Amino acid sequence: MAELIHPQERQAGVARPDLTTFLSLGFRPLYIAGVVWALVSIAIWIFAPQLIPAPMWGVAWHAHEMLWGFIVTIALGFLLTASATWTGFNPLKGAPLGLVCILWLIARIAYLTGGDTAFTVGVISESAFFLISALSLLRVVIKGKSRRNYGLPLLVLGLGVANVLYLSAAKNGDYVLLIEHFNQGLIAMAVVALLIARRVIPFFSMRMVPELKLPMLVGSGKYQLGFGVAAIVFSLVGLSWAMALSLAITGLISLWQLAHWKPFSVLHKPMLWILYLGYAMIGIGLICAAAHMAGIGASSPLGRSATHVHIIGMGGFCILIIGMLTRTALGHLGRPLALDASMLLSYYLMIAAVALRLAALWPSSVTLMLLHASAACWIVCMGLYLWRFVPMLIRPRPDAVLKAKAAK
Incomplete structure (x- = not known):
């Protein structure tokens, strides 16, 4: 197996783990958290679904944890990092980033604990996770005058609202409403994913294949965003x-x-x-x-x-x-x-x-x-x-x- 060792790393030696570094950018803790949960939640859903307690129930918990617990978490890890590059200002680092991660973790534990009290704690913690993340993104895009990114905090906030509506339907056992709110969250996440990918795919491609010239397709991207919303x-x-x-x-x-x-x-x-x-x-x-x-x-x-x-x-x-x-x-x-x-x-x-x-x-x-x-x-x-x-x-x-x- 090839080792990805940077030449500078050979000179400097392997550094020790560092908490300040770990909490310096959103992708570091949130990538780890999201991937760990992706592994654990699928293992529970497929091999030990009896561990999922009320008021959550089987497929409602699985769908929620895959979309909001994993996919949206990774997307936020990327946005909280990329926005620092786009605007020149880091939206979350240090103790505030650590707090956001703790709120995320409380929600994961709460939904698996069971009972109305734990469920309510989970909803509040997860809502705070989305709200703080959205406001942090909004702060830096306004401060950095990054006008083309003004919609991203609103989409993140929309994902948080869809999450609350979904959880309410799950608690009430309303399957029809649950699917409706899940689809709203799924489409909102699709809009975010397409928006991000449309920017990075041609950029990454031209960086890795120097002779390749690709259009950024800004015009079609606006129609894509408009029809998605x-x-x-x-x-x-x-x-x-x-x-x-x-x-x-x-x-x-x-x-x-x-x-x-x-x-x-x-x-x-x-x-x-x-x-x-x-x-x-x-x-x-x-x-x-x-x-x-x-x-x-x-x-x-x-x-x-x-x-x-x-x-x-x-x-x-x-x-x-x-x-x-x-x-x-x-x-x-x-x-x-x-x-x-x-x-x-x-x-x-x-x-x-x-x-x-x-x-x-x-x-x-x-x-x-x-x-x-x-x-x-x-x-x-x-x-x-x-x-x-x-x-x-x-x-x-x-x-x-x-x-x-x-x-x-």
């Missing part, structure tokens, strides 16, 4: 046909953008094609969601709500996430932008987990086996990431170590 609004007012149309257009714009980013030019770069694949799956998933809303293919597995949820959630968000977890962590940690064997294996394991889970949507005698195999691939994927990256995420960058030594 419109889908959320139409969901809130109960216009399902308009919501379906908006979702279909958003998905088609995403696939059109992808075609203009010359996907065949990055097939030799796994760190890039993994992002292209995740972006494509979100686009396809949004089109499938539109078909579901319009009642197309209702009698087939493609017409089930679980189909578009897993295409978007696993095929889109999670494939994007495993690519972003490696690329952005290596970049912000001052490491070479290269994959070792364990990182590449984590990509293939994630893709396998998605393929197996989608295959399990077709009822058969091997459905349970497929679910178990998907969970096993997922757990090993997340475990590999933690094994490889936690030692780097809790330590200073190699160049920072050298500067500290030189200053003595």
